[in-house]
Amino acid sequence: MMIASDVALSPGAYIEIRRGQQTVIGRVVWQRERFSGVRTQDVIDVEALLREPRLQQPAQRRNPDMNPSPVAMPANDRIAIEINAARRIERSQAISSRLQFSALCLFGLVAAIAIAMQVAQMLGNPMQQLDSALSLDKPQTTALVD
Structure with missing residues (x-):
């Protein structure tokens, strides 16, 4: 399962995720x-999850002078941002796979x-020699050696 977290999770760490009673x-x-x-x-029952x-989270205080951090964003906005990021990652992986x-x-x-080309060149020279040797246009001279 892929999850998004505001806290960096290190590989090898064990985690517990709760949603309602799940x-x-x-x-x-x-x-x-x-x-x-x-x-x-x-096995995760995705539909049940x-x-x-x-569960209701306590309201977080916001400072109007500061830019909202991902933690201070409403949950729906944060989820939308994470979904868009996950889609961009999937698209990038698909494009890189195609490339x-x-x-x-x-x-x-x-x-x-x-x-x-190498095979054609290797076979071409002997074939030219065979073709010239078997050509009927030229008178052939044969030398007999005693």
Whole structure:
């Protein structure tokens, strides 16, 4: 499961995630910026987790002079930002996968053309010699050696 957290989670750390009455226990396996990958000990029932209502959080104080930090943002705004960030990451990974595949295909095509040219050159010289030796246009002289 991928989660976003305001606190940096280090790989190897065990975490407990609660939503309403649902509890998910897992271990952080990777971390990049605010996002972390968690391997859970049990299978997650996503539908039940999404249906579970959130518990009310105490209202956070806001200072109008300061820019709102991600922690001070309303939960819906923070979720929207995190969803957009996750989508951008997925798009970037998809684009990089396509570019990597294209580069690999191009490399394979260039290698195949180079090999074909080498084979054609290697087989071309003996074939020219055979063609000239078997040509009927020229009178052939044969030398007999005693």
